[in-house]
Amino acid sequence: MPEPTPEPTSSQVPRLVVTWLVVTVPLAYGLFQTIRSVIPLFAG
Amino acid sequence: MALSFLDREHTVAKPGYSRWLIPPAALAIHLCIGQAYATSVYKNALVNHFESSLTAIGVIFSIAIVMLGLSAAVLGTWVERAGPRAAMFASACFWASGFLVGALGIATSQLWLVYLGYGFLGGIGLGIGYISPVSTLIKWFPDRPGLATGMAIMGFGGGALVASPLSRQLMALYDSGYDPADPTSVASGSAVTSLFVTLGVGYFLVMMLGVFTVKVPPPGWTPAGFDAGAVTAKPMVSAADVSAANAIRTPQFWFLWIALFCNVTAGIGILEQAAPMIQDFFRSGGMSSVAPTTAAGFVAFLSLFNMAGRFVWSSTSDYIGRKPTYVLYLGVGMVLYVLLATVGHLSTMIFVLVAAVIISFYGGGFSTAPAYLRDLFGTFQVGAIHGRLLTAWSAAGIAGPLIINGFLDAQGTPGELVAADYRPALFTMVGVLAVGFVANILIRPVAARFHEPAGSAGAFAEGKV
Numbered sequence: 001m002p003e004p005t006p007e008p009t010s011s012q013v014p015r016l017v018v019t020w021l022v023v024t025v026p027l028a029y030g031l032f033q034t035i036r037s038v039i040p041l042f043a044g
Numbered sequence: 045m046a047l048s049f050l051d052r053e054h055t056v057a058k059p060g061y062s063r064w065l066i067p068p069a070a071l072a073i074h075l076c077i078g079q080a081y082a083t084s085v086y087k088n089a090l091v092n093h094f095e096s097s098l099t100a101i102g103v104i105f106s107i108a109i110v111m112l113g114l115s116a117a118v119l120g121t122w123v124e125r126a127g128p129r130a131a132m133f134a135s136a137c138f139w140a141s142g143f144l145v146g147a148l149g150i151a152t153s154q155l156w157l158v159y160l161g162y163g164f165l166g167g168i169g170l171g172i173g174y175i176s177p178v179s180t181l182i183k184w185f186p187d188r189p190g191l192a193t194g195m196a197i198m199g200f201g202g203g204a205l206v207a208s209p210l211s212r213q214l215m216a217l218y219d220s221g222y223d224p225a226d227p228t229s230v231a232s233g234s235a236v237t238s239l240f241v242t243l244g245v246g247y248f249l250v251m252m253l254g255v256f257t258v259k260v261p262p263p264g265w266t267p268a269g270f271d272a273g274a275v276t277a278k279p280m281v282s283a284a285d286v287s288a289a290n291a292i293r294t295p296q297f298w299f300l301w302i303a304l305f306c307n308v309t310a311g312i313g314i315l316e317q318a319a320p321m322i323q324d325f326f327r328s329g330g331m332s333s334v335a336p337t338t339a340a341g342f343v344a345f346l347s348l349f350n351m352a353g354r355f356v357w358s359s360t361s362d363y364i365g366r367k368p369t370y371v372l373y374l375g376v377g378m379v380l381y382v383l384l385a386t387v388g389h390l391s392t393m394i395f396v397l398v399a400a401v402i403i404s405f406y407g408g409g410f411s412t413a414p415a416y417l418r419d420l421f422g423t424f425q426v427g428a429i430h431g432r433l434l435t436a437w438s439a440a441g442i443a444g445p446l447i448i449n450g451f452l453d454a455q456g457t458p459g460e461l462v463a464a465d466y467r468p469a470l471f472t473m474v475g476v477l478a479v480g481f482v483a484n485i486l487i488r489p490v491a492a493r494f495h496e497p498a499g500s501a502g503a504f505a506e507g508k509v
Contacts, residue, residue, distance in 0.1 A: 012062045015257075019068040022253055023075060023199070030205030034344045041341030041396065 050255075052127030057259035063184040063267065065257050070177030070196035072254035073132055076247040077139060077173040078203015080108055080166075081347075085211045086236045093233030094155050104146075104163045106441075111167020113438030116175050120431025121288055123172060128180040128258045135173030136251035142166025143244030150237045162240075174200065174434065177254070178414045179427030183261050186423075187270050189415040190366075194358030197411035201351035207243075214239050227336065280367055280487075284495040285424030292432055296420050296490050299483040304413055305436040305443070306480025307373050310381065310473040311406025312444030314399055315350075317452070318343045322396075324461040325389050334392065342396060346403045353404025358411035366416035367487060373405040373412075374481040378474050380405075385470035389463035410437075420490055447472055 048054060083105050090101045123131040142165035149157025177196050185192035212224035219235035231239075266272065276283040291297045314321065319339040323332040334342075361369035380402050388395040414430050421429055448469050452458075455465035 012060075012065070016062060016064060019065055019072075019253060019257055022250065023068045023071040026075060026206045026210075027071075027199075027202050030202060030207075030209065031348075033209035034205045034348055037344040038341045038348065040335070040337045041345055 047133075050127075050130040050133050052125075052130070052260065055127050055129045055259050056262055057265075059262065061259055063261075066177070066181055066184045066259070067192060067195045069132075069254040069257035070181055071199040071202075072250050072257070073135060073173045073177060074196050074199030075203045075206060076251050077135070077170050078200040079207040079243065079247070080105070080112075080170055081201070081204035082207035082211060085208050086215065086231065086239065089215070089231040089233065089236050090150070090158075092230050093150060093236065094153065096155065100155065104158055107159055107163030108167035108170060109441050110438055111164055112170040112174065113435045115168040115171030116431035116434045117171075118431075119168075119172055120175055120428030121425065123175055123431070124179060124288075124425050124428045127260060128176050129255055131172050131176035132251060132255045132258060135169045135176055136248050136255065137169070138165050139169030139173060139251065140244045140248035142169055143240045143247070147237045147240035147244065150233050150240065153233075171431070171434070173251075175427050175431045177258065178430050179423065179425075180258060180260055182414065182418050182423055182426055185267075186272065186275065187267055188359070188362050189418050190358040190360070190362040190412060193414040194355045194411040197358070197414075198351055198354040198407075200410075201347065201354050201407055205347060205351060211239055211243070214242055227340070278365065280365060280489060281419045282422055282489055284490075284492070285422035286420075286429075286490055286494050287496060288425040288428035288432060290494045290496075291417075291421050291425070291429045294490050294494055296487050297429070297433070299487045300413070300416060300420070301433055301436045302483035303370055303374065303480040303487075304409055304433060305440050306476045306483070307370075307377070307406060307409035308437055308440035309444040309447065310377060310477050310480075311403060311409070312440060313448040313469065313473050314402055315346065315406070316445045317448050318346055318399070320458060320461075321466065322392070322399075324466065325395055325463045326392060327460075327462050330460070342399075345396065345400060349400040349404040350407040353407035354411040357404065357408030358415065361412045361415060366412055366419055367484060369408070369412050370416070370484040371481070373409050374477050374484060377402060377405050378477045378481065381470050381474045381477065385467045385474075420487070422496075424496060447476070 087098065087101055090096075090104075091098055094101070142161045142163075145161025145165060146158045147161075149155065149159075149161055178193055181192040181196055182189045209224075215231040215235045216222050216224045218238040219232045221229075222231040222235060223229040272283070275281055286294070319336075319342065322339050322342045323334045323336075326333045357369060357373070380398050384395065384398050384402070388398060413433060414426065417429050417433065418426050451469035451472065452461060452465065455461060455468070
């Protein structure tokens, strides 16, 4: 079996940024909204 | 063939492929299927639309969770053989079609179609999706399996955090009469139909990110600087592989099944009852000092700890070991339940903090389990074994609410209960945790007669058998 061509590490940076953004942005939105709804618990 | 890109052999990473692309691929799946924990957002809207009971609508979620356990157990070996990309694609198709068939059911007022769609089809998507990235993550992160599976399974907890506010905002967009800030406001059936279509399409697209990003490491790959000998030299970590069929014949599997079952049963006991529980604990003279908005804040606080526990405790288990981590969940869990029962009513802060740590242990139990399985049974069919272990979750989903509701029904009527009425249920949970604690202590390394012969595991992974 021929040896596969290595993927250059630098070309993966944009892909890493995009894939992590796709999952962390909604997660950050969910966290923000949840923390907002937690505030009444400690406000009293 | 058009779908050949899904085959395992087409997903083998080229040298140099960053393993840090795998956790977001896994998160893309788990964040979407974690929506299953946010069904309460449109529960009342469906009760109104179908003019049915809460129980009849609750059956939708129950079918989905039962199908999760069944499909993970039955299809686990297929997931292992077909590879993560095919499994994630199948999960996305089932999950999205579940929403679309469910939307058709709401639009045509046919509740059975919602059972079939979200419950049956969506539940299969849940089961396949839950286990699809686990084995791949463990193979990419042999040095930190707890961290890797913790990240993915944290996404399942995070999925509800995203889906709850997003669903409220979307329903407000589709129904001008619905106020997301008002807990008594109920959206129309057509708004829930549109919500289901939006979520089905949206989740399918996000899950495709996982499908097109996930890759399996080339045979024999290890991360730079990784010393396999150092890992297997740790107590309770095996270098041998055990098949899924053999794993369920070992006492270790069933001891871990019992430990997970007990941990989940105890956690569900609080999660199921969280909002009324905090109000009942601080009730005096028929009036609770905890307002409904504060109780809702408590539920949100628990969901944060549920999610954080999945990541923090599972990552910690890479350093202290899986067995000691389960000793923590079950042993300290017992102490915390006793504290909750005896001094929880003295201060809301004590009550909130103790309950939050208990729920972090509940979440941690889920995310540490795949790494525990890897330690005991190797990486060979860890995804399939994990699928079979998840039947403990399905069983606990029945046992936990039965225990807590059974005791509370015997103590009085909802809305009139006080802290003392919870004590029998909480002390029963201490007993449940003690059973799990003993089961975990009894776990020893798997006997050599269950190990795969050298070489056969690699042949399976490459699809040769």
